[in-house]
Amino acid sequence: MRTPGQVRRWRWAVLIGWLAAPFAHAALQLELQPQGLNAAQIVAAERALQQIRMRMPPQWQARFQQPVQVRWSDTLPAHIHGRARNGSITLQRALLDTVQEGRPLPRPLEAALIHELTHVLDRSPQGGWSRDGRWRDLAGWQRRPWKLGRTGNAFSGRSPDAYERASPAEFLAVNAEHMLLDPDYACRRPAVAAWFTEHLGATGRTADCDARLPLMQAEEEAGAATLLELDPARVYAVDYLLAEGNDQLMSRWGHSMLRLVICAPGRPRGPACRMDLSHHRVLSYRAFVGDVQISSWRGLTGSYPSRLFVLPLNQVINEYTQLELRGLSSVPLALDAHDVANLIERVAQVHWSYDGRYLFVSNNCAVETGKLLQEGVPRLASPGLNRLTPRGLLTRLERQGVADASVLADREQATRQGYYFASAEDHYQQLFDAARQHLPLDTTTVGDWLRQPASARARWVEQGDLRATAAMLLLEQAALRREELRARDVLKRLLGRPDTGGAAARDSVRALLEDTGQLVSPAALVTGGGYGLPAADERLQAADAAAQLSAQGVPAWKALQQQLKQRLPQAQQHELAMIDSNLARLGARMRALAREDEGRVAAH
Incomplete structure (x- = not known):
């Protein structure tokens, strides 16, 4: 006969055996x-x-x-x-x-x-x-x-x-x-x-992973890039960044991007991080053009790689508002810290591994951005974000309750709070109106003023007071940027034609584009057979390789730009030279007028 203690032990043994049986069987x-x-x-x-x-x-x-x-x-x-x-x-x-x-x-x-x-x-x-x-x-x-x-x-x-x-x-x-x-x-x-x-189930191993995620970011100078190691804990928010459309075929429906609101080092995560603009980064899918000429047909047929660029926000603001005269709307997305961390991890995987094809109709910036969001934040995958236009994607995000476009309702307040970045066209008109208050300029709109040849603007260079001269200097700088954009398009067409005798220049451009391609698709910067996100030693290797390419690329792009200017048609070379002359004269006049003002103040 079993004692009470033996009975209890026997019951425990039966219970343990009964619980273990399914696992042993399976x-x-x-x-x-x-x-x-x-x-x-x-x-x-x-x-x-x-x-x-x-x-x-x-x-x-x-x-x-x-x-x-x-x-x-x-x-x-x-x-x-x-x-x-x-x-x-x-x-x-x-x-x-x-x-x-x-x-x-x-x-x-x-x-x-x-x-x-x-x-x-x-x-x-x-x-x-x-x-x-x-x-x-x-x-x-x-x-x-x-x-x-x-x-x-x-x-x-x-x-x-x-x-x-x-x-x-x-x-x-x-x-x-x-x-x-x-x-x-x-x-x-x-x-x-x-x-x-x-x-x-878990493997039983624990890995000591670096929380920071590596991204190769473009720098302000053409041909330069550095390795950004981004800690998701420093990202306060993610915004849907929409560039307004213009009259160009590939830009008519706008452009979809994501803005990472990154806090400055030492600043706690919070709304104040929205003012740390110099630390914010933009994720932008673009067709990487590996040749010297952009072809609309190739964009339609997927002949260009689609790359995820990581760009400084200030550079993007300048590109769209100053050069292309397009406004930018920054619409906050309702993502919590866990969503943000998952999204940035997906960004890093795409950045290091993805080699897609850009298709203007079915795999454009809006489609790519929608895929990135729903892959990085699983709850957005149903009913899905697949939309073909940037505004269509924003509308879908609003309907899902993810995007809050109400921040744009008051345009003035949105501008103050950094949700809207206006096209510089209105600012240019204000500068032009300031100049017209002192000078009898022969046109009423800044667009007509900038479309005039530089020689027509030159006759007003030395007639304004300090305020008018300062306004005309800023407008002439805008005229230079517009003319350089036109010159770039002309050069692309010239270099794309085999009968123009520019073989050496084409080879130089292609070599620089190949280096740039490594910076925007950085997997090639790391050798040794690793996969996925780079380990610590691979990050050092990528950073060193990027530094070497940047050290070669920055002066090479500058030298090539000077070389290519000489291949422009004579009329365009003359226009650029006249703008340079206007800028030099306006700068000299401003300095002279400023000295006169200082002298009058000192005399009193």
């Missing part, structure tokens, strides 16, 4: 099929299966409801290590020859077993992950607009194995290998690692 069972193996190979195969059970996390193993038969064969193609069919696995018999007693399994054998076991699990009733929409977003099979399915996988840079792009199922199996075998996988592909942990 644990991974690998059944070796020894046909065709000699005695040594059977021992090696048993050792391999035993060690792979130890490698597979318990939660992964618990998902297998049926035993998995494992066969070894010489009939597989040489480049294929294994296949999974009908819940069983066939592996290359030659892999057994690499197994050594007392040593870890060779990496190819471990990878092959994990890869094929993942296929078995994915194809079972307990799997099906490779068909899931969220998985396909993460894996790089992006959604097409108009609900036309998904694109091919264009994430070709910084890949551990090109075979992962064969299908979402192969991406799952290849990444399962690296998830279980690479200690730093969670640092290189954080979002995919988090997906595995959520759906299949």
Whole structure:
């Protein structure tokens, strides 16, 4: 007869056995099929299966409801290590020859077993992950607009194995290998690692990852870039940044961008960070033109790569408002800190790995920005953000309650608070009106004034007072920027024509564009076979490579600009020279008038 203590122990043993039974029953069972193996190979195969059970996390193993038969064969193609069919696995018999007693399994054998076991699990009733929409977003099979399915996988840079792009199922199996075998996988592909942990359980390893995410950012000078290591904790908000349209074909519907509201170092996250404009960065998808001439037809047919540029906000404001005379609306998005961190991690993955094609109709800036948002913030994926125009994307974000365009209702207040950046055209008109108060200029609008030849404006250069002269100096600087834009278009057409004798100049431009291409698609800056987000040593390598390219590129672009100016038509060269003359005379007159004012003040 059992004592009370024995009864209690017996009951606990039964309870523990009952609780453990489902897990034991469901644990991974690998059944070796020894046909065709000699005695040594059977021992090696048993050792391999035993060690792979130890490698597979318990939660992964618990998902297998049926035993998995494992066969070894010489009939597989040489480049294929294994296949999974009908819940069983066939592996290359030659892999057994690499197994050594007392040593870890060779990496190819471990990878092959994990890869094929993942296929078995994915194809079972307990799997099906490779068909899931969220998985396909993460894996790089992006959604097409108009609900036309998904694109091919264009994430070709910084890949551990090109075979992962064969299908979402192969991406799952290849990444399962690296998830279980690479200690730093969670640092290189954080979002995919988090997906595995959520759906299949943790590996039991912890990785000490750098919270900062590397982005190659353009600098103010042409041809220069530096490595920005961005801590998501410094990003207070993300805005949808919309550039207004103009009369140009490729710009008529505006341009979609994202603005990262980054706090200055030492400033706590909060609304005051919106005033740290010099630290804000803009994410802008653009067609990277790898030749010397932009072709609308090539933009329509996808001949240009689509690149994710990381630009200083001040540079973007100047580009649109000063040069292109287009306003910018910055609409805050309702994203919490977790959303922001996930989005920036996706930005970094796209920045280092994506090599898409720009298509003016179906893969333009609005489509790319929408995909980035819904891949980085999963809750935005339903009902989806696939829209073909920048304003259409903003409308969809508003309808989902994500974008708050009410900040633009009062244009004056929006400008003060940094939600709207007005086109410089109104400012130029105010400057022009100030000059007209002192001078009888022969036109009433600044547009007509700037369209006049520089020689017509020259006769007024030395007739204004200090205020009028200062206004005309700023307007002449605007005239110079407009003329330089026109000159750039002329040079693109000239260099694109083989009959103009500009072979050397074309070669120089192409060489500089190749270097620039590495800066905006930085995977080429890092050698050594890494994948995903660069590790610490790879970041140093990328930063050094960018510094070298920038040191060569900045003076090279300046020298090329001077060289190309000499290839402009004589009339355009004369116009640029006349503007330079006007600027020099206006500057000299301002200094003279300022000295006269100082003298009058001193005399009193």
